[in-house]
Amino acid sequence: MIQALFIFILAGLCEIGGGYLVWLWLREDRPPIYGVAGGIILVLYGVVATFQPAGFGRVYAAYGGIFIALSVLWAWWVDGFKPDRYDLLGAAVALIGAGIIFFAPRS
Template sequence: MIKAILIFILAGLCEIGGGYLIWLWLKEDKPIVYGMAGGIVLILYGVVATLQPAGFGRVYAAYGGIFIGLSVLWAWWIDGFKPDRYDLLGALLALIGAGIIFFAPRH
């Protein structure tokens, strides 16, 4: 379970970080090297996600909730965005849903 959570976090950091670098390049007039680095990091995201033991559909469905939670944290810590209680509640609900999808016992 801990390994799966760590893989989700690493995948999220790759996806959000890569997207953020491309955002900085295109929206904040940073040098093209930001965009190229972002593209490489996004490719890494695709590779990291395959390290999960579950099938594609379940991994990506659960990852959606993880992505929401990590995006709120990224925006808060990196971009200076101050989440309100609805941002936090929505992220918490998404994380609970991701946990149910990925970790619920199945027969």
């Protein structure tokens, strides 16, 4: 379980961080190296996600909930966005859903 969570978090940081660098390049007029670095990191996101033991559909469905929570945290820590209780509640619901999808016992 710890390994799966680590892989989800690493994949999320790659996707959000890579996307953020591309955003900075295109929307905030940063040098093209930001876009190149962002693209490379986004490719790493695709690679990191393959380390999960479950199949593609379940991994990506569960990852969606983790991505939501990580996006709220990223916006808070990096952009200075202050999440309100509904942002936090939505992220918590998404995480609960991700946990059910990925970690529920199956027969």
